Amino acid sequence: MSTTSHIPPQAPPDQGAVRVGHDDLTAFAAGVFAHRGLAPDRAAEAARALCHGDLAGPRSHGLANLTRLYLPLLDEGRADPAAEPRTVTDLGAAVLLDARRALGLWVASEAMDRAVERAGRHGVGLVSVRGATHLGCAGYHALRAVEHGMVGLVASNCGRQRIARPPGGAVTMLGTNPLSVAAPAGQHPPFLLDMSTTAAPTGRIRQAAREGHTLPEGLLCDDLGAPVTDPDAFDAGRAHLMWLGGREGRYKGFGLGLMVEVLAALVPGAGLGPHPDALTGDGGPSGRDDDIGFLVAAVAPDALREGAGEDAEELFGALLACPPTDRAEPVRYPGWHEYHRAGERRRGGVPLEAPLYAELAELAERTGLRVPPVQGAPR
Ligand SMILES: NC(=O)c1ccc[n+]([C@@H]2O[C@H](COP(=O)([O-])OP(=O)(O)OC[C@H]3O[C@@H](n4cnc5c(N)ncnc54)[C@H](O)[C@@H]3O)[C@@H](O)[C@H]2O)c1
Structure with a gap:
């Protein structure tokens, strides 16, 4: 414990x-x-x-x-x-790539660079990837689009690895299916939403277990839905990951996880979590994170209209200027802390x-x- x-x-x-x-x-x-x-x-x-x-x-x-x-x-x-990813379909704005077991950490960035190049020509670039492996932080790859003044979108399923149960279900069916959107914010730090669609990724649960911390309520629950704060209970099979949205809003998180499964894995034909094989599971995590699928997309607002950059600066500036309820905690948006933390750590x-x-x-x-x-x- x-x-x-x-x-x-x-x-x-x-x-x-x-x-x-x-x-x-x-x-x-x-x-x-x-x-x-x-x-x-x-x-x-x-x-x-x-x-x-x-x-x-x-x-x-x-x-x-x-x-x-x-x-x-x-x-x-x-x-x-040494995998050489293969282009399966190339329609210009949309590409299907078979990563052939390339390291996801590398091939997701390759896919984003290609999406950016296509968005420069068509206003939007979609690279749909199958046969991939774990990409790490989805947001790292999404941020590459921001360097080109574009909005980046990255989502990944977990191949056939099943970690989370559907609401009311007794066996695991889906992965923690991360989703990230990054966008330029003018002179402000880029917007960077980067998250698992479960209440927490397994990495955070296991990190707490290694470091001997208890978890806040809302990340794990037992079979009856009661909150669990002991991170060791997850690998011991006594607790399950909850969906984003908590008990009342769990269909929103579950829906987001399924959305990622459809866009990132069904579209390219990657390994799917929900599959007849999943039905024989014992209730705990099952399957392997092979044949992962990614959705990698770039959108170029400047290709569609003038003034998007100025509007973005105004949008994020207005958020930062929002009066806080607690002066010790100014209003921040996702990506703000990461930008400043990265700057400080590059220097120090x-x-x-x-x-x-x-x-x-x-x-x-x-x-x-x-x-x-x-x-x-x-x-
Ligand atoms: N490859 C995979 O299979 C996989 C699976 C799950 C998660 N992940 C990765 O794990 C990482 C962590 O995911 P997570 O769900 O634990 O993220 P998190 O809960 O730490 O953060 C989620 C989002 O909330 C924002 N946020 C949190 N606190 C904030 C604050 N005080 N002010 C403003 N914004 C705030 C963050 O910027 C982030 O965009 C991500 O990089 C994700 O891509 C990868």
């Missing part, structure tokens, strides 16, 4: 974390991916996507997943480091908890790479 205090979303690491330079960290992660056979440019892109979690905030989907998720995927042959280093840093040091020893140095320590 875990103890100690609740953690808010995107909480900073505990006291005692070390700080590591962002460039050193991404160079190290790129070295690890290259050691596993990725071409250097792909390894570097995958590393930037991975480290985004630690840089900007959703650290449940950052470097902690290197040894837990991505290296096992590569070592078991479920991700192919990325905090990593001591156990995670020790894990990286051990990995460095095994791969013959140099562990990224702790800032302030002798090099």
Whole structure:
């Protein structure tokens, strides 16, 4: 049973974390991916996507997943480091891509770059992807569109991995199906909505379990729907993930999860969570996150009309100027904190908890790479 205090979303690491330079960290992660056979440019892109979690905030989907998720995927042959994605259909504004087991961290960014290029020509670009593996933080890939003044949309199902039960259902059917939208906001930080469609991703539950925190109510519940705050109960099969919207609004979260399943997986023909195979499940998580599907889209407002940039600046500026009910907590929109946190960490280093840093040091020893140095320590 875990103890100690609740953690808010995107909480900073505990006291005692070390700080590591962002460039050193991404160079190290790129070295690890290259050691596993990725071409250097792909390894570097995958590393930037991975480290985004630690840089900007959703650290449940950052470097902690290197040894837990991505290296096992590569070592078991479920991700192919040399995969050459294949274009199945190309209609100009819409493309269907078979990722052929490429690392999702890299291929989702490739897909967004292609969507941006098509949106530059057609006003909208859609790259529908199947045969992919885990993409990490959906928002990292969505943000690439913002660099081109466009709105980016990224959603992913979890292949055939089933983690969440439909409301009233006794077996798991869907993944945590992340959804992200990023948009330019003029001189303000970009809007970046980046979230699981369940109340929390499994990464956040397991992170709390590793760190010995209890969870706030509203993320897990037992078979009867009663709240569960012990994160260990999830992997012990005594608790299930709740949908966004809580008990009363759960059909909204469930509906969003299904929306992602349709757009990201049904459209490209990727592995589906809801499938007759799911019916034999024992009520807990089942299936594997192979053959994941993505929806990757870019929309170019400037291609459709003039003045969208000015309007965006006004929209997000008005939100920031909204009078707060509590002066200690000014009104912010999704992406604001991530932008400022990333800026601060680029300058002052990325905090990593001591156990995670020790894990990286051990990995460095095994791969013959140099562990990224702790800032302030002798090099
Ligand atoms: N690849 C996968 O299969 C998968 C599955 C699930 C989640 N994920 C990733 O996990 C990460 C974390 O997801 P999550 O659901 O825990 O996100 P979260 O709950 O930490 O945040 C969700 C959204 O709320 C916003 N937000 C939170 N607190 C805020 C505040 N105080 N002010 C303004 N905005 C605020 C954030 O900016 C974010 O857009 C995401 O990057 C997501 O893409 C990936």
